[in-house]
Amino acid sequence: MDYAIIVAGGKGLRMGSDLPKQFLPVGGKPVLMRTIEQFYAFSHDLRIIVVLPKDQQNFWRKLCHDHQFTIPHTIADGGASRFQSSKSGLALVPDDEDGVVAFHDGVRPFVSTDVIARCFETAHEDYSAIPVIAVTDTLRHVDDRTGTSFTVNRKLFRAVQTPQVFNIALAKQAFNQPERDSFTDDASVVESLGVRVNTVEGNRENIKLTTPFDLKVGELLAQE
Numbered sequence: 001m002d003y004a005i006i007v008a009g010g011k012g013l014r015m016g017s018d019l020p021k022q023f024l025p026v027g028g029k030p031v032l033m034r035t036i037e038q039f040y041a042f043s044h045d046l047r048i049i050v051v052l053p054k055d056q057q058n059f060w061r062k063l064c065h066d067h068q069f070t071i072p073h074t075i076a077d078g079g080a081s082r083f084q085s086s087k088s089g090l091a092l093v094p095d096d097e098d099g100v101v102a103f104h105d106g107v108r109p110f111v112s113t114d115v116i117a118r119c120f121e122t123a124h125e126d127y128s129a130i131p132v133i134a135v136t137d138t139l140r141h142v143d144d145r146t147g148t149s150f151t152v153n154r155k156l157f158r159a160v161q162t163p164q165v166f167n168i169a170l171a172k173q174a175f176n177q178p179e180r181d182s183f184t185d186d187a188s189v190v191e192s193l194g195v196r197v198n199t200v201e202g203n204r205e206n207i208k209l210t211t212p213f214d215l216k217v218g219e220l221l222a223q224e
Helices: 031-042 054-066 082-090 113-126 168-174 186-191 212-223
Strands: 003-007 047-052 074-077 100-105 128-134 139-142 149-152 158-160 164-167 199-201
Touching: 003 031, 003 082, 031 047, 031 054, 031 100, 031 113, 047 054, 047 082, 054 074, 074 082, 082 100, 082 186, 100 113, 100 168, 113 128, 113 164, 113 199, 128 186, 164 168, 164 186, 168 186
Parallel strands: 003 047, 003 100, 047 074, 128 199
Antiparallel strands: 100 164, 128 158, 128 164, 139 149
C-alpha cells in the first residue's frame, strides 16, 4: 500500500492573512483541497494523510462540510517543525507496510499527476525520488562573513519541489533519528543515512504558495 502525507502547517504570515495559507481560496476552492485532489486523481487507492495543527482541524472539517469535500483522508497532528510534522504523519503508516510514502507541501496544489507518477514509479524501483527543475536565474554565492560574492554555474544546481517519495521502511528509519538543523526537507533526513536520493523532472507550475504574489499566480493557474 502506498501513502501520501500532505503537510499543511502554515500560518499565513507572509500572506498577510489571518487565515492559514492552506485554507485560502484559489479559484474558489481552498488550496489544501486542490492539493489533495491532485493525489486522488493520480490514484484512488492511495492512502492520504493530512497533517494539520490541532487548532486548525475543526476549521478544516467545517471547510470540508461546506465544500462537500469527500475525498477520504486521515488527519494527523502537526508538530513544531517540518520534521516533527512529517514524523507525525508517518506514525500513521503501519511499520510493516510494504510500499512507498510521499511527503508533499499542502500549499503546492499545482503538482501534475505526471510528476506524482514519476516520483512513485522511481521510488518503487530505487527507494527514493524527488522532483527538481532547472534554475533559470543567475546565481551568486554570498559570503556572509566578508560580504563578497561571486557567480556560480547554475547548470550545477536544481530547485527542489515535492512530493518527495521514499520506501516506507527507509523513511521510518530516517525519521527515527533525532532532529537536526541540517534537515531542511524530507530528502535531507533520508540523505543523512548515507542514502543517494534520486531526482526526476518536476513541473514548473508546482509552485509553493507562500506570498500574495504566489496567490495571484495561483489564480491564473487555477483558471487554466
